[in-house]
Amino acid sequence: xxxxxxxxxxxxxxxxxxxxxxxxxxxxxxxxxxxxxxxxxxxxxxxxxxxxxxxxxxxxxxxxxxxxxxxxxxxxxxxxxxxxxxxxxxxxxxxxxxxxxxxxxxxxxxxxxxxxxxxxxxxxxxxxxxxxxxxxxxxxxxxxxxxxxxxxxxxxxxxxxxxxxxxxxxxxxxxxxxxxxxxxxxxxxxxxxxxxxxxxxxxxxxxxxxxxxxxxxxxxxxxxxxxxxxxxxxxxxxxxxxxxxxxxxxxxxxxxxxxxxxxxxxxxxxxxxxxxxxxxxxxxxxxxxxxxxxxxxxxxxxxxxxxxxxxxxxxxxxxxxxxxxxxxx
Amino acid sequence: xxxxxxxxxxxxxxxxxxxxxxxxxxxxxxxxxxxxxxxxxxxxxxxxxxxxxxxxxxxxxxxxxxxxxxxxxxxxxxxxxxxxxxxxxxxxxxxxxxxxxxxxxxxxxxxxxxxxxxxxxxxxxxxxxxxxxxxxxxxxxxxxxxxxxxxxxxxxxxxxxxxxxxxxxxxxxxxxxxxxxxxxxxxxxxxxxxxxxxxxxxxxxxxxxxxxxxxxxxxxxxxxxxxxxxxxxxxxxxxxxxxxxxxxxxxxxxxxxxxxxxxxxxxxxxxxxxxxxxxxxxxxxxxxxxxxxxxxxxxxxxxxxxxxxxxxxxxxxxxxxxxxxxxxx
Numbered sequence: 001x002x003x004x005x006x007x008x009x010x011x012x013x014x015x016x017x018x019x020x021x022x023x024x025x026x027x028x029x030x031x032x033x034x035x036x037x038x039x040x041x042x043x044x045x046x047x048x049x050x051x052x053x054x055x056x057x058x059x060x061x062x063x064x065x066x067x068x069x070x071x072x073x074x075x076x077x078x079x080x081x082x083x084x085x086x087x088x089x090x091x092x093x094x095x096x097x098x099x100x101x102x103x104x105x106x107x108x109x110x111x112x113x114x115x116x117x118x119x120x121x122x123x124x125x126x127x128x129x130x131x132x133x134x135x136x137x138x139x140x141x142x143x144x145x146x147x148x149x150x151x152x153x154x155x156x157x158x159x160x161x162x163x164x165x166x167x168x169x170x171x172x173x174x175x176x177x178x179x180x181x182x183x184x185x186x187x188x189x190x191x192x193x194x195x196x197x198x199x200x201x202x203x204x205x206x207x208x209x210x211x212x213x214x215x216x217x218x219x220x221x222x223x224x225x226x227x228x229x230x231x232x233x234x235x236x237x238x239x240x241x242x243x244x245x246x247x248x249x250x251x252x253x254x255x256x257x258x259x260x261x262x263x264x265x266x267x268x269x270x271x272x273x274x275x276x277x278x279x280x281x282x283x284x285x286x287x288x289x290x291x292x293x294x295x296x297x298x299x300x301x302x303x304x305x306x307x308x309x310x311x312x313x314x315x316x317x318x319x320x321x322x323x324x325x326x327x328x329x
Numbered sequence: 330x331x332x333x334x335x336x337x338x339x340x341x342x343x344x345x346x347x348x349x350x351x352x353x354x355x356x357x358x359x360x361x362x363x364x365x366x367x368x369x370x371x372x373x374x375x376x377x378x379x380x381x382x383x384x385x386x387x388x389x390x391x392x393x394x395x396x397x398x399x400x401x402x403x404x405x406x407x408x409x410x411x412x413x414x415x416x417x418x419x420x421x422x423x424x425x426x427x428x429x430x431x432x433x434x435x436x437x438x439x440x441x442x443x444x445x446x447x448x449x450x451x452x453x454x455x456x457x458x459x460x461x462x463x464x465x466x467x468x469x470x471x472x473x474x475x476x477x478x479x480x481x482x483x484x485x486x487x488x489x490x491x492x493x494x495x496x497x498x499x500x501x502x503x504x505x506x507x508x509x510x511x512x513x514x515x516x517x518x519x520x521x522x523x524x525x526x527x528x529x530x531x532x533x534x535x536x537x538x539x540x541x542x543x544x545x546x547x548x549x550x551x552x553x554x555x556x557x558x559x560x561x562x563x564x565x566x567x568x569x570x571x572x573x574x575x576x577x578x579x580x581x582x583x584x585x586x587x588x589x590x591x592x593x594x595x596x597x598x599x600x601x602x603x604x605x606x607x608x609x610x611x612x613x614x615x616x617x618x619x620x621x622x623x624x625x626x627x628x629x630x631x632x633x634x635x636x637x638x639x640x641x642x643x644x645x646x647x648x649x650x651x652x653x654x655x656x657x658x
Contacts, residue, residue, distance in 0.1 A: 008440040025531065027437045028369060029360035040357060040369065042376075042435075106354045106371075111337040202354065288617060 005037045005052045005095050015094050018085040019101065021045055035213055037097070040104065047104035049080060052097040057213055059098055064137040065212050066090050066100065068189065073103075075131040077124070078200075078208045080105060105208030107200025116204040118231050118243040122250025124206055125194060125227055129220045130255055132189035141192065141216040143275055145181055148174055151278045158285045162299065170277075173309065177271050182219065182264045190223035191215055195230040221261040224251060225269035228317065229276070229304050237303050245318025259321045266308050266316075273305035334366045334381045334424050344423050347414040348430065350374055364542055366426070369433065376433035378409060381426040386542055388427055393466040394541050395419050395429065397518065402432075404460040406453070407529075407537045409434060434537030436529025445533040447560050447572040451579025453535050454523060454556055458549045459584055461518035470521065470545040472604055474510055477503055480607045487614045491628065499606075502638065506600050511548065511593045519552035520544055524559040550590040553580060554598035557646065558605070558633050566632050574647025588650045595637050595645075602634035 007015075012027060022045030030040050030049075037052040053062060066082045070090075073081040080102035082090045092099050110117055141147075152159070152167075152174060159167040191198075193214035200208035224247075232243040251257070280298035287295040314320065336344075341356060351374035359369050359378075366381040382391060395411045399419075402410040409431035411419045421428050439446055470476075481488070481496075481503060488496040520527075522543035529537035553576075561572040580586070609627035616624040643649065 009437055010440065012437070023531075024437055025435045026433075026529075030369070031358035031360050040359070047371075104355075108338055108341070108353055108356045111339070200355075202352075 004054050005097050007037075007039060007050070007052070007095050011094050015050075015092065015099075016043075018087065018092075019083065020086065021048060021083075021101070041101075048083070049102045049104050050099060051102065052095065052099045054097065061139055061213075062091055062098060062100075064135075064139045065215065067137050068132060068135050068215055069102075069212055071135050072128065072131055072209075075134070077127060077131060078105060078206065079212070080208075080210060105200055105210065107202050107207035109197045109200055111196060112235065113196050113199075113201075113231055113243075114204070115243055115246040117199075117201055117206070119246040119250035120201075120204065120206040121194070121199055121227060121231060122224075122247040122252075123254050124199075124209060124250075125191070125223060126251045126254035128191060128209065129188055129223065135189055139216045141190075141218045143192075143214070143279065144216075144218055145178060145271055145275075148178070148271075148274060148278055151282060155278070155282055155285065159281060161285065162281070162302075173270075173305065174274060176309065177267060177274055180267045181271065182260070182267070185219045185221055185261055185264060186258075187217060188220050189215060190218050190220060190226075192218065192223065192226065194223065194227055219264075219268065220255075221257060221264060222268045222272060224248070224257075225265060225272040228265070228269050229272050229301070233304055233307075237300070239307055239316075241316065241318045248317060248319045257319075262314055262319055262321060265314055265319070266311050270305055270308035273301050273308060277301035277305055333383050334426050336366075336368060336379070336381070336424050340423050344379075344421065344428075345372075347416065347421075348412065349415065350377065350412075350430075370430075377412070378431045378433050379428060380431065381424065381428045383426065390468055390542075391420055391427060391429075393464075393468045394544065396466050397461060397464050397544055398431075398541055400464050401457065401460055401538075404463070406456060406460060407434060407535065408541070409537075409539060434529055434539065436531050436536035438526045438529055440525060441564060442525050442528075442530075442560055442572075443533070444572055444575045446528075446530055446535070448575040448579035449530075449533065449535040450523070450528055450556060450560060451553075451576040451581075452583050453528070453538060453579075454520070454552060455580045455583035457520060457538065458517055458552065464518055468545045470519075470547045472521075472543070472608065473545070473547055474507060474600055474604075477507070477600075477603055477607055480611060484607070484611055484614065488610060490614065491610070491631075502599075502634065503603060505638065506596060506603055509596045510600065511589070511596070514548045514550055514590055514593060515587075516546060517549050518544060519547045519549060519555075521547065521552065521555065523552065523556050548593075548597065549584075550586060550593060551597045551601060553577075553586075554594060554601040557594070557598050558601050558630070562633055562636075566629070568636055568645075570645065570647045577646060577648045586648075591643055591648055591650060594643055594648070595640050599634055599637035602630050602637060606630035606634055 022043035025042040025044060027039055027041050030038050032038050035056050036054050039050040041048040041050055069079055069082050072079045083101045084090050090100055152170060157167055159170055193211060198211040227247060228244055231247060232240050234240055277298050280296050280301060283295040284298050351372035354371040354373060356368055356370050359367050361367050364385050365383050368379040370377040370379055398408055398411050401408045412430045413419050419429055481499060486496055488499055522540060527540045528535060556576060557573055560576060561569050563569055606627050609625050609630060612624040613627050
C-alpha cells in the first residue's frame with residue numbers, strides 16, 4: 001500500500017493535455033496496490049485512475065495486461081478500461097515510469113464477503129475465464145507450480161523461524177502437491193490474485209474486478225482454488241462451506257466444471273495455498289522490521305493448506321460429481 | 330505519505346450509520362499527510378475525507394484543531410469542515426484511533442506556484458490570522474524557537490554527516506537567530522506548515538487550505554516567514570523576489586504588517602528555515618535506509634537559512650517600511 005512515484009502538477013497537466021478528460025478538480029495518490037503507484041483523478045468529466053508501473057512489473061508484460069483489460073471491458077465486464085490518448089496510445093511514460101489512465105470503478109471491497117458476494121464473485125470469475133479466450137497475447141505464470149521448489153530452496157533453513165523442522169515439513173507437503181498436480185485440465189487466462197480486496201461491490205452488486213497484474217496463462221480451475229482460499233475462510237481460520245458452495249454455484253452458472261476439474265479442486269486449492277504461503281514466508285523473512293508495510297502472516301495460508309490436504313473429498317467444498325440437476329430431471 | 334491504519338468495510342458502515350451522508354460509492358486510503366491516515370470517501374451525496382489520528386498527534390490537541398477548522402470554515406474560509414454525526418459529535422473512535430469526517434475540497438497543489446498563486450496564498454494566510462482570533466482554545470508551538478536548541482543537542486555530532494564542523498556552524502547560526510528573535514510582535518494562531526502541498530487551487534483560484542495539525546499560537550509574521558521559504562524559492566535554490574512581493578502584497582491587502590513586523594522578516598524567515606532544517610536533519614539521520622518514505626534533504630533548508638542571514642535589508646523581499654502608496658499619493 002503505497003505511492004512510490006510522485007507526479008507533480010506540471011507533469012500531470014502536460015500528460016493530460018494529450019487526453020479529452022476535462023479539467024482537473026482533484027488528484028490524490030491512493031494507497032491501493034503493492035506493485036504500482038495509483039492516483040485518483042477527478043475532472044469536470046469523470047473519475048479516473050492513473051497507474052504508474054513500478055519496477056516490480058515487467059514492462060514487457062504491459063501490452064498483455066492492457067489487451068486483457070481492454071478485451072474484458074469491451075466484452076462488457078466491470079473492469080478498469082484503459083483509455084487511449086488523442087494520438088491513440090494507451091501506454092505512456094511520465095516521471096520516469098510507464099503509465100496508463102483508466103476509468104474509475106465505483107464500489108468498495110469486503111474483507112469478509114457474504115454468501116451473495118461469493119456467488120457473484122464465482123460468476124464473474126467464470127465470465128472472465130470465458131471472455132479472456134479472445135485475448136491474443138500470452139503471459140506465463142511466473143509464480144506457478146514450477147517456481148515453488150525454487151522459491152522454497154531460496155528460503156531454505158530460514159523457514160524454521162516458523163518452528164523447528166518446518167523446512168522439511170513444507171518440502172514434504174510440496175512434494176505431495178506436485179506429485180498430484182493435474183496436467184490435463186482446461187487452460188486459459190486466469191486472474192491469479194482475485195482476493196476480496198480486488199473485487200468491488202455496491203451493496204451486493206459486483207461493480208468491479210481490479211488489479212490484473214498477476215494475470216497469466218494457467219489451469220482455469222486453479223483460479224477457483226485461489227478464490228476458495230481468499231473468500232471462504234473466516235477470520236478464525238474456519239472454512240465456510242456455505243460460501244464455498246455459493247462461489248462454486250456462481251461459477252458453474254456461467255461455466256460448468258468437468259468432473260476432472262472438480263476432482264482436482266483439493267490439490268489445486270492446496271497448491272494455491274502453498275503459493276501464497278511461500279511468497280508470504282519469503283516477504284516475512286525479507287521485510288525489514290521497521291518497514292511501514294507489515295508483511296502478511298504466512299501461517300494463515302499454512303492452516304489453509306493443511307485444510308485442503310486433510311479433506312476426504314470434494315463434498316467438503318459443497319460440490320459433487322453429479323452434473324447440476326436440470327429443470328426436467 | 331501513507332495509510333497506517335486499515336478501516337474495513339464493516340467498520341466503515343458502522344461508523345457512517347451515525348451520519349447523514351448517503352450510500353458509499355467508493356472508499357480509498359490516500360497518500361496525503363505524514364501524520365495521519367486519510368481516506369477519500371465518495372457517497373451518493375458528496376465527497377468526504379475520513380481522517381484517523383495516528384500516534385504522532387496528541388489526542389489532547391484534537392479539540393483545538395477541530396475548533397479551529399470549524400471556526401475558519403464558519404467564517405467563510407476554504408478549509409475542511411469537520412462534520413458532526415447525528416448525535417452532534419465530531420470526534421469518534423474507530424479501528425483503535427480517534428477520527429473525524431470532513432468535507433472534501435476540490436483542487437490540486439502546485440509544486441512551484443506561480444505569482445498569482447503566491448498572491449492568493451498571502452491573502453489567505455492573512456485572512457486565517459484575522460479569522461482565527463475568535464478561537465477560544467490555545468495550543469503552544471512545540472516546534473517553536475524554545476525547542477530548537479534541544480533538537481540540535483539531540484542531533485549532536487551526527488550533524489557532521491553533512492560535513493566536518495557542521496554541528497558548530499549550526500550552533501553558531503542558531504545562536505545568532507535566537508539573539509535577534511523578536512519578543513514584541515503580534516501573536517495569534519498560525520498555520521505553521523502552509524507549504525504548497527497544503528494549499529489547493531483550481532486554476533489560480535485558491536480552493537483550500539488543509540492540514541492544520543501543526544497550527545499553534547506564535548508570532549503571526551513567523552507564519553509569513555514559513556510561507557516565504559516554501560513558496561518563493563525555485564528548484565535551483567534561487568529566491569524569486571517577484572513571488573515574494575506578490576505574497577507580501579497579498580498578505581498586506583488583508584492585514585497590513587507593522588514596520589516592526591516587516592523589519593523582523595529576515596530573522597523570522599531564518600528561524601523558520603532553522604526549524605525545518607533541524608527537523609529534516611533529525612529525520613534524515615533517523616530514517617532507516619530502506620524505508621518506503623525517503624526523508625527530505627535538510628540541505629535545501631540550510632541554503633534558505635543562509636540566504637536570509639545574508640540579506641542586507643527587507644527590500645530583498647520586495648517590501649519596504651513605507652506604507653503602500655494610496656491612490657491619492
